[in-house]
Amino acid sequence: MDHNKTPLLTGVIEYAQENITSFDVPGHKRGNSLEELKEIWSELALKMDVNSSKRVDNLSHPTGIIHEAEILLADAFQADHAYMLVNGSTSGVQYMVMSAIEHGDKILLPRNVHKSAINALILAGAKPVFIEPEIDEYYGIVNGVTVKSVLHALDLHSDVKAVLIINPTYFGATSNLKEIIYQSHKRNIPVLVDQAHGAHFSFHPGLPPSASILGADLVTLSLHKTGGALTQASVLLHNDRFITKNKVRSTINLFQTTSASYLLMCSIDLARKKLYLEGNDRFETLLNLTKKAKKQINKIKGLQCICRDTYRNDQGVFDYDELKIVVRVTDLGLSGFKVYDMLAEEYKIQVELAEPNVILAIVSLGDNEETITTLVNALDDISKRFFGKLPKKEIDFSATLKNPKMVMTPRDAYYHSKKIIPIQEASGLISAESIMIYPPGIPLCIPGELISDELIEHYLYLKGEGTITISDDDDPNLIKVIDRDQEENLMDLWYTENHQDDTKFSIKVQEHIHSEKSEFQQIDFFRSKTFGTFFTLDGYMMVTEKDEFIYHDMITHIPMAVNPSIKKVLIIGGGDGGTAREVLRYPHIEKVDMVEIDERVVRLCQQYLPLTASKLDQDDRLKLHFEDGLKFVQESADGSYDLILVDSTDPIGPGEGLFTVEFYNNCKRVLSDDGILINQHESPYYASYAHEMKRAHSKIKETFPIAKVYQFHMPTYPSGHWLFGFASKKYDPIKDIKADEWHQLGIKTKYYNTDLHIGCFMLPTYVKNELDNA
Ligand SMILES: Cc1ncc(COP(=O)(O)O)c(C=O)c1O
Numbered sequence: 001m002d003h004n005k006t007p008l009l010t011g012v013i014e015y016a017q018e019n020i021t022s023f024d025v026p027g028h029k030r031g032n033s034l035e036e037l038k039e040i041w042s043e044l045a046l047k048m049d050v051n052s053s054k055r056v057d058n059l060s061h062p063t064g065i066i067h068e069a070e071i072l073l074a075d076a077f078q079a080d081h082a083y084m085l086v087n088g089s090t091s092g093v094q095y096m097v098m099s100a101i102e103h104g105d106k107i108l109l110p111r112n113v114h115k116s117a118i119n120a121l122i123l124a125g126a127k128p129v130f131i132e133p134e135i136d137e138y139y140g141i142v143n144g145v146t147v148k149s150v151l152h153a154l155d156l157h158s159d160v161k162a163v164l165i166i167n168p169t170y171f172g173a174t175s176n177l178k179e180i181i182y183q184s185h186k187r188n189i190p191v192l193v194d195q196a197h198g199a200h201f202s203f204h205p206g207l208p209p210s211a212s213i214l215g216a217d218l219v220t221l222s223l224h225k226t227g228g229a230l231t232q233a234s235v236l237l238h239n240d241r242f243i244t245k246n247k248v249r250s251t252i253n254l255f256q257t258t259s260a261s262y263l264l265m266c267s268i269d270l271a272r273k274k275l276y277l278e279g280n281d282r283f284e285t286l287l288n289l290t291k292k293a294k295k296q297i298n299k300i301k302g303l304q305c306i307c308r309d310t311y312r313n314d315q316g317v318f319d320y321d322e323l324k325i326v327v328r329v330t331d332l333g334l335s336g337f338k339v340y341d342m343l344a345e346e347y348k349i350q351v352e353l354a355e356p357n358v359i360l361a362i363v364s365l366g367d368n369e370e371t372i373t374t375l376v377n378a379l380d381d382i383s384k385r386f387f388g389k390l391p392k393k394e395i396d397f398s399a400t401l402k403n404p405k406m407v408m409t410p411r412d413a414y415y416h417s418k419k420i421i422p423i424q425e426a427s428g429l430i431s432a433e434s435i436m437i438y439p440p441g442i443p444l445c446i447p448g449e450l451i452s453d454e455l456i457e458h459y460l461y462l463k464g465e466g467t468i469t470i471s472d473d474d475d476p477n478l479i480k481v482i483d484r485d486q487e488e489n490l491m492d493l494w495y496t497e498n499h500q501d502d503t504k505f506s507i508k509v510q511e512h513i514h515s516e517k518s519e520f521q522q523i524d525f526f527r528s529k530t531f532g533t534f535f536t537l538d539g540y541m542m543v544t545e546k547d548e549f550i551y552h553d554m555i556t557h558i559p560m561a562v563n564p565s566i567k568k569v570l571i572i573g574g575g576d577g578g579t580a581r582e583v584l585r586y587p588h589i590e591k592v593d594m595v596e597i598d599e600r601v602v603r604l605c606q607q608y609l610p611l612t613a614s615k616l617d618q619d620d621r622l623k624l625h626f627e628d629g630l631k632f633v634q635e636s637a638d639g640s641y642d643l644i645l646v647d648s649t650d651p652i653g654p655g656e657g658l659f660t661v662e663f664y665n666n667c668k669r670v671l672s673d674d675g676i677l678i679n680q681h682e683s684p685y686y687a688s689y690a691h692e693m694k695r696a697h698s699k700i701k702e703t704f705p706i707a708k709v710y711q712f713h714m715p716t717y718p719s720g721h722w723l724f725g726f727a728s729k730k731y732d733p734i735k736d737i738k739a740d741e742w743h744q745l746g747i748k749t750k751y752y753n754t755d756l757h758i759g760c761f762m763l764p765t766y767v768k769n770e771l772d773n774a
Helices: 007-017 035-041 043-047 065-076 088-100 115-124 147-156 177-186 245-255 262-299 336-346 369-386 410-415 453-464 548-562 578-583 599-608 629-635 653-659 661-670 687-703 739-744 754-759 765-772
Strands: 081-085 106-110 127-131 160-166 191-194 218-221 234-238 324-328 358-362 418-422 478-482 493-500 503-509 511-517 522-528 532-537 540-544 568-573 591-595 622-625 641-647 671-680 706-713 721-728
Touching (some): 007 043, 007 065, 007 262, 081 088, 081 245, 088 115, 088 218, 106 115, 127 147, 147 160, 147 511, 147 522, 160 177, 234 245, 262 369, 493 532, 532 599, 540 548, 548 578, 548 721, 568 578, 568 629, 578 641, 641 661, 661 671, 687 706, 687 721, 687 765, 739 754
Parallel strands (some): 106 127, 191 218, 568 641, 591 622, 641 671
Antiparallel strands (some): 081 234, 218 234, 418 478, 493 503, 532 540, 671 721, 706 721
8 A cells, every 4th residue: 555645634735725615614714713823833724624524524434535544544553444533542442342342241451441441331331350460569560461360360251242451551561462362362252452552563573563463353542642643643443353343333423523623633644654654764763762761771870760671571561662761760769750740840851650659751753862862861860969868768559559349330330329528538438430640540449449548548648749630529639439328239240160161150259359370370269148258279169168068078088987097197289278177177187298289279268268277277287288299299208198188179280290190109109008098080070070080080090909989069060060089008988988986986077977978989870981981
C-alpha cells in the first residue's frame, strides 16, 4: 500500500480550500465567528473543522476518505481492520470490552487497569476475575502478568469469555502476550489489549512487539500518546477471528459521537504516514538517546532508572519499552511527587507522572537530544542539591499494590443504594465508586471492593502529597459506599474444576480468602457454605473442611488396623496436616516424619484450616521436613519406617516424581519387614485418572509381593470415586486385619469401621478388570 498517501487529510484540505457557503454545523461556519482563534491556529485549520458530509465521509459508517484512511491504518499496524477513535483510548477500551462480552459474562484482567476498563465493566455488567500482576516493591510500581497466573485463572474460571491485558503498563512493562494469546485462543477466548501507551511498538524492532501483530483480537492504541497524533486521537485495531466486524461497529456506534472531529482524524491520517515512513529511523535515534540518558541517570547519586536489558525477567516484565524513563528518587530523601513538582516549578520540565518512589518521563516522537539532555541535567542538579542531605525516604505502601477484595460486581455496586461518608469512616465497607490519582488513573478502589485501612491511609497520604485525586464527589474527603442496611447481590462467584473437557464441578464461593503463587504452585483458599473452607493447588481441589475426614480416615486407619503396633511413620506430602492428625491419635506412635515440598501449603493450612492442621507444630512426635519426598526417601536408611503414607497431589506438578518405580523401590527398602505402604491411587472412573491409577498400580505390583486396592467416596474429587493402593511385604489387608486389637484402642472415627475395612477392598468389576490389566 502507498503510505505516502493521506486520503483524509488531503480530502479535508481540498474541501476546506473550496469556496463553500456553509449552512450546516459547526456554527462557527469555517471560523467566521472565531476571529481570535483564526490568528492563532490559521484560517485553514478552522476551515478544516467541518462536520460529516458526503464529501468528507462519516465516521459512524465510513465509505469514502475515512474508509480509505482506515484501510491504510490497518495495513500500517498489521490488523484486519482499524477504526479511528476521537474520544481517546478510554472509548477504545470500552468498545473492546462491550464487543467481546455479554451482560453477566466473566472477563479476566489485571487489577492495575485504567479506569476506562473498570467503567467498561460497569457498562457491560461484567464479572471481573482479577489476576495479580507482578509487583516491584523497589520502584513501587505494578508490572505485567505472568502466563502462569493467566493460565491458573483460566483453569479456575473456565467460563471466562475474554481476557484483557494492559500491554505495556504505564511504566513500560509488557507481558508474554504471544503465549497468553496462544493459550487463550486454544480455549476459544478472545484477547483484548490496552496498548494505549504502545502506539509506537509496530515501528522499530527494538521495541516490544505490537499486540495486533501477535494476533490479539482487539487492540486500543492512544495514537495521541506516543504516535504523534493530536490529543484524544486513538485507534482500535481488530483481527476478526473471534469477534465480528458487525459487533464492533454496532458497539462503536452505541457510544461514539455523530460529530467526530476532522482535526483529530486528520492528525491520525498524518501520524500513520509519518510512523510508517519515518518511524524506524526516528525510534532508532530516540532509543539510542534514551539508552545513553539512562546510563547517565544511573550514575547520578541517589537515582536509579529502569533499563530494558537488566529489567526483563521472563515473567511480569517479559519485555520493556526503553522509551519510558522511570527514575527512583527516594534515596535523595524526596518522594516522586516532590521531584515532579520541583521539575515543573523550578526547571520547567513537565514529566508524565509521579508515584511515591518514582517519576515517569515519556520519550516520544517530538523529543531530541536537547530535550533529553535537559531532563538529565535537571535530575543531576536535583541530586547535587539533595543527595546526602536528607534521610532516605522509606515509603511502604506494598499492601495497597496488591489486589483488594471484591465482594460485588462493579455494576451491582454502581447501581446499589449508597451513602456518602467521610473516607476515614469507610474501613470495612464496600466502595460504590472508583477513586484514583490522575495520572495514572488506575483506581485505588473500584465499585464492589472492600475498603481497607491500608487503602484509606494510602489515599490520605497521596492527597497530602498534593496529587490530583479523582472521585465522584467534589469533596475528596468523601466516598460513596454501599448502604449496608440494604446490602444484597453479593458477587455470584463459583470455584469450578474441569473434571473432564465436558464435565465440571462447581462450588459457590462466599469468599476467595487467599491466593498466592508459591515457589512450586498456585495456592488458593475459598470459603463456601456447604463445604466450609477449602483449598486448591494449581486449580485442583485438595481438601474441604466438610469431607476431609473421609480421605484422612481411609489413608490412616486401614493400615493401622492391619498392624496396630506401627511406631514409625513417614508421610510424603499431606501438607494440610489431616493425615498426620489421624496418625498421631495412636498413642503408641513414636515418630512421624512428614515431608512436604511446599512449606507455604503447611503455613496456609495452619492459618485457614486449623482443625485439619491441628497437630502441625503441636506434637513433639511429628517432625516437618520441607523438601522433596523423592530425595528424602532415597536418603533414608533401610527399614527405618513401619508405615509410609503417600498423600501426594496428582502426578503432575510437584507430585510428578512420586509415581515412579524408583520411588516405590526406595519405599520398599526403607520399610521394615512388616511395613505397609499406602499410595494415593487416583480415580478409576474418568479415563485420564484411570490411566494414572493403572500406572501407579502396575509399578507397585512390580515392587511389593502384596498389592491391593481399596475404594472410598470423596464428594469433591473427580467422579467422587477414589482409590488408595495398599502394599506390603508381609500383610494381607483383609486376612491380617486385627479388628479386636484395633477396637480396644478406642479410636473414634466418622467414616472408617472394621466392616468397611473388608468391604472397601471389594471392587466393582470394571475396576478389577482395569487393575488386572495394569
Ligand atoms: C493504560 C491506559 N489505558 C487507557 C487510557 C485511556 O486513554 P485516553 O486518555 O486516550 O482516553 C489510559 C490513559 O492514560 C491509560 O493509561
